[in-house]
Amino acid sequence: MIHISELAFNYASKPVYADFSLKLTQPGVVGLFGRNGSGKSTLLKILSGLLFPDHGKVEVLHYEPKRRLPAFLEQVYFVPEEFHLPDIKIAALQKHHAPFYPKFSHPDFVRYSEIFEIPQDKGFATMSLGQKKKAVIAFALATHTPLLLMDEPTNGLDIMGRAQFKQIMSGPEHADRLVLISTHQAHDLENLMNHVLFVDGGKIALSASMPQLQSALHLGITDDFSQTEGCIYHEALGNQWAYVAANHHNHAGKINLELLYKALSINKQGVLDAMSKNQPPVEKSA
Numbered sequence: 001m002i003h004i005s006e007l008a009f010n011y012a013s014k015p016v017y018a019d020f021s022l023k024l025t026q027p028g029v030v031g032l033f034g035r036n037g038s039g040k041s042t043l044l045k046i047l048s049g050l051l052f053p054d055h056g057k058v059e060v061l062h063y064e065p066k067r068r069l070p071a072f073l074e075q076v077y078f079v080p081e082e083f084h085l086p087d088i089k090i091a092a093l094q095k096h097h098a099p100f101y102p103k104f105s106h107p108d109f110v111r112y113s114e115i116f117e118i119p120q121d122k123g124f125a126t127m128s129l130g131q132k133k134k135a136v137i138a139f140a141l142a143t144h145t146p147l148l149l150m151d152e153p154t155n156g157l158d159i160m161g162r163a164q165f166k167q168i169m170s171g172p173e174h175a176d177r178l179v180l181i182s183t184h185q186a187h188d189l190e191n192l193m194n195h196v197l198f199v200d201g202g203k204i205a206l207s208a209s210m211p212q213l214q215s216a217l218h219l220g221i222t223d224d225f226s227q228t229e230g231c232i233y234h235e236a237l238g239n240q241w242a243y244v245a246a247n248h249h250n251h252a253g254k255i256n257l258e259l260l261y262k263a264l265s266i267n268k269q270g271v272l273d274a275m276s277k278n279q280p281p282v283e284k285s286a
């Protein structure tokens with residue numbers, strides 16, 4: 001579905017990607033993680049055809065995004081982190097924009113709008129930031145495009161909004177699409193994710209499915225500091241210690257993505273060594 005090889009991209013003189021490669025071949029929810037400024041939004045814009053690579057090959061759903069062919073654009077929806085909406089009501093949003101997306105589902109849009117409690121009688125100019133974001137997400141999910149790109153979708157949503165987002169995203173109607181989500185709110189979405197990507201230094205630091213992570217890593221909490229010896233990463237948690245270690249027991253445990261993110265930021269090589277030593281015989285990419 002996504003095939004990038006040897007991508008290079010610079011903003012004027014600011015290099016963001018150099019020799020970046022990535023392959024995602026299966027539908028599912030993929031989390032895109034990385035430090036501030038690591039290039040996540042830039043990648044989503046390149047994939048949606050809003051920015052053009054300087055070098056390398058980018059293929060999405062068998063199209064080159066930079067050509068912006070209508071047959072490509074009707075299959076991809078991008079929810080940016082920041083957006084401007086005209087002062088219209090959500091019924092008008094649907095009327096004017098839905099015809100661009102052949103698989104758009106009116107009943108699903110109504111259902112998602114109800115779950116999100118989006119006001120029907122207000123124009124966007126008088127909606128709150130969270131209400132506008134919910135309207136855009138409800139629309140994006142109702143397009144049923146095979147590829148959905150979302151940049152920080154839960155930013156600006158309250159606790160109920162985040163729960164509503166998870167509820168909608170878990171629906172079986174999204175099972176066949178690839179949903180690539182850039183987020184710093186790892187905890188919000190970790191139960192939904194099938195695969196995670198970490199970008200660092202203009203390259204993919206890690207691309208792994210959840211089963212691969214669960215098989216290779218053991219994340220836990222202990223009262224006994226001596227148990228953190230030899231771990232890939234540990235941190236104080238009140239009177240206890242949270243840690244990331246290589247999984248020597250072959251029990252598939254729960255992956256706390258925030259802890260994994262810190263482990264990768266502080267000791268990337270430790271994580272990669274554990275991953276390379278313990279790979280289950282499962283899919284190699286999402």
Ligand SMILES: Nc1ncnc2c1ncn2[C@@H]1O[C@H](COP(=O)(O)OP(=O)(O)OP(=O)(O)O)[C@@H](O)[C@H]1O
Nearest residue numbers: 011012014016034035036037038039040041042043
């Ligand atoms: N329009 C632009 N012109 C010049 N430089 C830019 C532009 N947009 C982004 N950058 C720079 O490119 C790099 C990557 O930015 P990008 O927004 O893709 O990062 P990000 O990973 O999405 O960051 P964040 O987590 O903070 O949202 C950053 O160093 C940023 O300063």
